[in-house]
Amino acid sequence: MAGPGPPPSRYRSRAILVYAALGRADALQRVQVIMPEFSARPTVDNEDYLAILRFLYAEAALLDRRAFQHWFALLTEDIRYQVTTVVARPAQDETSRIAIVDEDNHSLKMRVDQISDPGLTHAENPPSLTQRIVSNVEAYYGEQNGIFETTSNILLYANRTGSSETGLYAGQRQDVLIRDHTGFKIAERTVNLAQTVLHDSTLSVLL
Amino acid sequence: MKSDATGWVDKERGLVSREAFVSEEVYQLEIERIFNRSWIYLGHETEIPAVGDYVVRNLGNAPVIVVRDTPDSVKVLLNSCRHRGAKLCRADAGNTKNFVCPFHGWAYEIDGALRTTGFDHHFRDDTDFSAMGLIPAPNVESFHGLVFACWDKDAVPLRDYLGDIGWYLETFFKRTPGGMEVLAPPHRWRTKANWKIGSLNFIGDSQHSPTTHIGPSTLDAARTIRDGFRKHGQDSFHVVTDEGHGCTLTYLAPGMPEKNYLTHPEALKPLYEESLNTDQVSMLHHLRVCVGTIFPNMSFIESQAGAGEKALIIRLWHPVSGTEMEVLSWVFAEKEADQGYKDRVLRNGFHNFGAAGVFE
Incomplete structure (x- = not known):
């Protein structure tokens, strides 16, 4: 500092x-x-907190309802969407993370289009049954007016109906939200999973 | 339960029983007869550049530490204390001066030699501590940075084991003077499938591609059009070597412009010519995709990734049981390439072939 x-x-x-x-x-x-x-930034006031909470809940519901294109419309054009896992190193080392998903708007759109179209996805056909819990939300005022930094925890249960596999993903999310006259948009999302190895095949759901 | 392997494979008719892809008995035989006798890929030298750097991997079904013990050598050590068998390294990767057992404190040098039990005076006077080092894999060799090891002390040299596939591997892993480097630690995921599914898929199964990968090939229009993937068909060769390795070379279709280099940085082109012979350069120049398997469980693919890069990937299909494998996936680029290019290769390579890859 x-x-x-x-x-x-x-x-x-x-x-x-x-x-x-x-x-x-x-x-x-x-x-x-x-x-x-x-964040060392000030936490938002109660009115903004409630608005952010409602946005995050609505956004989570869109993903569980598989309304992926509607969800995609909540992202900014310069979205950076990352999911990371841990490389287990000795405790005295700094935590080492690797991005298993690292998307911009273009590559994330491909991913969304793929799982939206039954003819283009095998991993999500039949669809995974997902139920996500978003919790421990905190929100901070960003550097500029209308920009917010949020942290939240996510626990996602994903039941691959076509197989015997069930995924459980726990992670901390760090988002940057932008608010304009239309409401909130997600400008950055990093999901730090508490995992080193994925145990249920590859990740085909959004977090 | 069958008492031997007879009946699992019908060579005459080219059939393999489904049993071979689920049976624990077959799995145990594979560990004994294949994984404990073959050269197994463990990782790349650039994952452990400094003395004391290590990664923890598996050689057959045995956990091993792959450690750089001197600037010029790599040791592969059984990850198990010589005292009571406890697991020494619980991390996936790190750097250390010694390996110290968490059970009774036996300490080993990074080359595996026993440094002290901590209670050496309790042992008989004639105890030979020099024979109590960590159990090393008797054979460890590197092929242009690719580290392989073999439990069989009588194994043929790695270069002989690779045979003719070495010529192709060189084209991908030794095409610049600096060689290739791993761009990030490997993605890892478990999947409930037999390891042979992966190996077979990469060694000679081009027919799966249009169906399995319909998503990315439909959505990545730029790639599809540029490569003439649909309009011009493909010109593919399948190579199988005497040693049981193989790869499929998919060339630009006849009439398509030679623009493969457009996906590699221009600055690297002279380096390819410096490091490879003219036949290898010519092959690289015309290749659209190359995908192959080194027997038994290392696969590789170089293909278009994203709009402007090719990504070179190594896959390891580690057998966990007859019905489960752990997949490791690494992305490579030329050491000499600029950082921006490496970043794009890493992103696009894992976008396609990572733990959340759209090709999976």
Whole structure:
């Protein structure tokens, strides 16, 4: 962190309170060490939080209902969509992640078109039955007006009906949302899965 | 249960029983007779560039540590302590000065030699600690960066094992002076299928492509049109070597312009000519796709990936049981290529052939 000290923020003071409540004298330092991915930006107010929560729930429902093209319309033209897994390294090393999905608008559109068309997909025909839980949502004001950074957890159950395989994917999502007069759009999504090896064949569902 | 393999294969009629693709008995025989006797691909030297770098892989059904013990050599060590058999390395990859067993603290040098048990004085005076190092694979060789190992101490040299397929492998893995490099750790996924499905699919099954991969071939219109994939048909050769390896070479159809190099950086073209002979350069120049298998379970493919790159992929079909395999997938590019090109090859290569690949 550059400068004499971190700027004051509602998030940080809140986190200190949490850790102080747990009796941690080194609260601030520990928050920074344990949760480096947490934004130092201010958390959004309740009205914005509710709007973001509703957007994320509606978006999740579109994916579970397999309304992939409607879902795709919620992405910006410069979308970056990534899913990562972990390379297990010794605990003293930094966490090492590799992108198993790394898409821009064009390549993600291909993926969406493929699973939308029964004639073009084998992995999703018959369709996976998915049920996703989106939870632990936190949201922060971004650098500019109308830009939000959110973190959320996702647990996705995916039942491949044509086979005996059932996928369970747990991950933390880091999104950048942009709000204009039409509502929210997703500009960036990174899904960090808590997995090193996928255990149910390849990933053919969106997270 | 059959007592031997008779009846699983009908050579006369060219038939193989479905049993061979699910049976645990066949799987056990394959481990014993194929995976414990053949040269098995374990990884690429560029995954472990520095002394002490290691990755954990499987040689047959035995977990092994593949470690760079000196700047110029790689050791393959059974990932099991000589004391009580505990697993030494629980990570997938790392860098270390020693391997220390988490059970009683036996410590080994990175070349596998036992450094100390921690209680050496408890052993008899005539104990030969030098014989208590980690069990090494007796044969480890590298072919242009591709690291293979073999449990059979009497194995033929790797170059002889590869035989004529080496000429083709060279074209892909030694086509510039710097050679190829792995662009990211491998994608890994388990799938409930026999390992032979993968090997066979890559060694000689071009007919699956239009059906299985109808999604990407329909949606990636740029590629389809450029390659004349549909309009001009294909001009393919199937190569099978005496050693049981093979590949399919799909050339640009007659009349199609020679524009293969458009998908490789122009800067690399002179390097290809420097490193390969004229026949190899000519083959590379005309190839649209090359896909093949090194017996038993290493496959490779170079094909168009995205709008402007080719991606070179290695696949390993690791047999977990008769009915399950773990697939590892690596993407390669020339060391000399610029970073932007490597980034695109990595993205597009895994978009097609990764753990969430649209070709899968």
